[in-house]
Amino acid sequence: MSTSLHIPSAQGAGQEIKENKKTLSKRNVRIGLAFVAPALIVLTIFVFYPTVKTFITSLTTDRINRSGRFVGFENYTKLFTNADFWIDFRNTVIYAVVYAPLVVIVALAFALLLNRKDIKGVGFFRTCLFMPFIISLTVASIAWSFLLSPSLGLIPYWANQYFGIEHLDLLGTKSTALATIILITVWKNFGYFMVIFLAGLQGISAELYEAASLDGANAWQRFLHITLPGLRPTFNYVVIFGLIGSFQVFDQVFILTSGGPDRSTETIVYRIYTEAFGNGKLGYASALSYILLIMTLILGIVQLVSNSKHEKEEIG
Amino acid sequence: MSHAASSATISQVDKEKIEGDKRKRRAHIRTTIAKILTYVLLIAMTIIIIFPLLIMLITSFTPNKLTQTWPPKVIPSSFTFDNYTSLFQRMPIGRQMLNTVIFAGAVTIFSVFFDALAAYGLSRVDFKGRGFLLGILIATMMIPSMALLIPVYKLLASMNLVNSYWGIIVPRLADVGGIFLLRQFFISLPRDLDNAARIDGAGEFRIFLQIVLPNAKSAVLVVAMFNFMGNWNDLLWPLIMTSKPETRTITAGLAMLTGHGSSVTPYGVVMAGALLSALPLLIIFFFIQKSFVQGIAMTGIK
Numbered sequence A: 001m002s003t004s005l006h007i008p009s010a011q012g013a014g015q016e017i018k019e020n021k022k023t024l025s026k027r028n029v030r031i032g033l034a035f036v037a038p039a040l041i042v043l044t045i046f047v048f049y050p051t052v053k054t055f056i057t058s059l060t061t062d063r064i065n066r067s068g069r070f071v072g073f074e075n076y077t078k079l080f081t082n083a084d085f086w087i088d089f090r091n092t093v094i095y096a097v098v099y100a101p102l103v104v105i106v107a108l109a110f111a112l113l114l115n116r117k118d119i120k121g122v123g124f125f126r127t128c129l130f131m132p133f134i135i136s137l138t139v140a141s142i143a144w145s146f147l148l149s150p151s152l153g154l155i156p157y158w159a160n161q162y163f164g165i166e167h168l169d170l171l172g173t174k175s176t177a178l179a180t181i182i183l184i185t186v187w188k189n190f191g192y193f194m195v196i197f198l199a200g201l202q203g204i205s206a207e208l209y210e211a212a213s214l215d216g217a218n219a220w221q222r223f224l225h226i227t228l229p230g231l232r233p234t235f236n237y238v239v240i241f242g243l244i245g246s247f248q249v250f251d252q253v254f255i256l257t258s259g260g261p262d263r264s265t266e267t268i269v270y271r272i273y274t275e276a277f278g279n280g281k282l283g284y285a286s287a288l289s290y291i292l293l294i295m296t297l298i299l300g301i302v303q304l305v306s307n308s309k310h311e312k313e314e315i316g
Numbered sequence B: 001m002s003h004a005a006s007s008a009t010i011s012q013v014d015k016e017k018i019e020g021d022k023r024k025r026r027a028h029i030r031t032t033i034a035k036i037l038t039y040v041l042l043i044a045m046t047i048i049i050i051f052p053l054l055i056m057l058i059t060s061f062t063p064n065k066l067t068q069t070w071p072p073k074v075i076p077s078s079f080t081f082d083n084y085t086s087l088f089q090r091m092p093i094g095r096q097m098l099n100t101v102i103f104a105g106a107v108t109i110f111s112v113f114f115d116a117l118a119a120y121g122l123s124r125v126d127f128k129g130r131g132f133l134l135g136i137l138i139a140t141m142m143i144p145s146m147a148l149l150i151p152v153y154k155l156l157a158s159m160n161l162v163n164s165y166w167g168i169i170v171p172r173l174a175d176v177g178g179i180f181l182l183r184q185f186f187i188s189l190p191r192d193l194d195n196a197a198r199i200d201g202a203g204e205f206r207i208f209l210q211i212v213l214p215n216a217k218s219a220v221l222v223v224a225m226f227n228f229m230g231n232w233n234d235l236l237w238p239l240i241m242t243s244k245p246e247t248r249t250i251t252a253g254l255a256m257l258t259g260h261g262s263s264v265t266p267y268g269v270v271m272a273g274a275l276l277s278a279l280p281l282l283i284i285f286f287f288i289q290k291s292f293v294q295g296i297a298m299t300g301i302k
Helices: A008-058 A074-080 A083-114 A122-134 A137-148 A154-163 A177-202 A206-214 A219-230 A232-246 A251-256 A268-278 A282-315 B007-060 B082-090 B093-124 B130-141 B145-158 B165-172 B176-188 B192-199 B204-215 B217-233 B236-241 B250-257 B267-300
Strands: none
Touching: A008 A282, A008 B093, A008 B130, A008 B145, A008 B165, A008 B176, A008 B204, A074 A282, A083 A122, A083 A177, A083 A232, A083 A268, A083 A282, A083 B007, A122 A177, A122 B007, A122 B267, A137 A154, A137 A177, A137 A251, A137 B007, A137 B250, A137 B267, A177 A219, A177 A232, A177 A251, A177 B267, A206 A219, A219 A232, A232 A282, A251 A268, A251 B250, A268 A282, A268 B145, A268 B236, A282 B145, B007 B267, B082 B093, B082 B267, B093 B130, B093 B165, B093 B176, B093 B204, B093 B217, B093 B250, B093 B267, B130 B176, B145 B165, B145 B236, B165 B236, B176 B217, B192 B204, B204 B217, B217 B267, B236 B250, B250 B267
16 A cells, blocks of 8 residues: 555656655554544553453462462462362353353244244234343343242242142252253343344345245255355354353353352352452462453454355355 | 137136145145244243243232242232332432443443544554554454453552442443444445545544444444443443442342342342333333344344
């Protein structure tokens, strides 16, 4: 863009243009930076600096009210040899690996159901199904804690009444608590992914379906060979976004189980919160934070790579 | 079909016609049944999905005694407003609502403005180092804010900003996601728009404010909506940055009311609080439903 013009026959004029370009590009740098500056200052103080600072703190035994000493990677080795960390890590990974595909499947099912134009009141159904996404996870968790309460809730009552299950305590039982939290989050968030899928579905041309019908393809074949490939970019976004989101689970755990029973629902972010703001162990919590950061970065890189692969395929 | 057809072929045509009608009718019946099944499925699913929200609404009007009886009932035998009056006695909910409006509102207004400024600089001003800045921002987008809480909290605490509006607002005044969404949109606007204004002698800031921003209304609205909703519903950040009931946001106040995990507060009161905290967002949603849904669709197309 800043290639200088060089016209031998009109040396003076060329020089002038060169000068102009130089002052212009200098002026542009000033203008550009002026526009970016407010955001850049905020991001520098609250993102760039903390990214470095968290790492430095993770190498110390800092507490909330006093600074500790430099211990190198001791916090990390402590973490990796601590069984509790592996429980948190496992819970977070299970959460992500179960939640992301589940929410995608539920969202896709509803999107397919609501993509039909011959249904009256589609807008009404969409709005209702989307409602859980608007309320906060806090509110959603409160509603479910009441429904699931073993002594007051409708769900344990119905389980007893219709299936003969006595004293159903889904959130208080080690084997079911995490699964229950995952299901509640699927209920809360599928509306968001449903809308993204609906947009993806509307992007697939109707002519493709017509042509396939003329060729005698049945509904299943049309779904498999037109709908699914057409939704591939959407899948790419939705799955990675779902995975990254589930690394940051906190609200549901905080309100529904406080990590229990017996650490069965404790996640990495919940542990960061309790270690840093409950026990005041900043060094240790910072090491945990960095592990979370690296896990997220890996997924982010996977997305970038698969995105560029898609783009190449589309061009090629 | 043909006028010159013999009687034999007419009956043939008739037969075919009857067959065809039958087939059509059968197909019609099949699609009708499929349609009915779809409706039944949709209605059932919708009821299941919104059931917890309905229970929340009902419970908030149920007398305390009736929420604590076994067997629980979907529809209680009597209704009351007591939970709402009790809620106002238990927590400074008016103040917390105001805190949330100030927090989410200020963050939304300022961060959308700063994001838009940055997006303009990164999309419509050609300058050296722009690519480098973009690269840094892309990398930053993947850093989860939850991993950065400790130094941010320490910094703000050292400035005595815990329990203050500044403390919760300032770290959120810009967000990379918003910058990117807006930049994507600004790039797609035709260059002739601002070049014409530039020839007329308009300054860059005026072009930004009077030409680019009004033309990007839908994108600005999307970023603003996500911002407002995210901050209104956020729990962890306000929870860390506030320690007194009167400085909490409604979401954090509500989480404290439930005594997280072991509930000591009657469910009717908690449900009343939950409903009140969700109401503003639900009302906003009903007014801007269409653009909200379009906006979400936009975030998925990247």
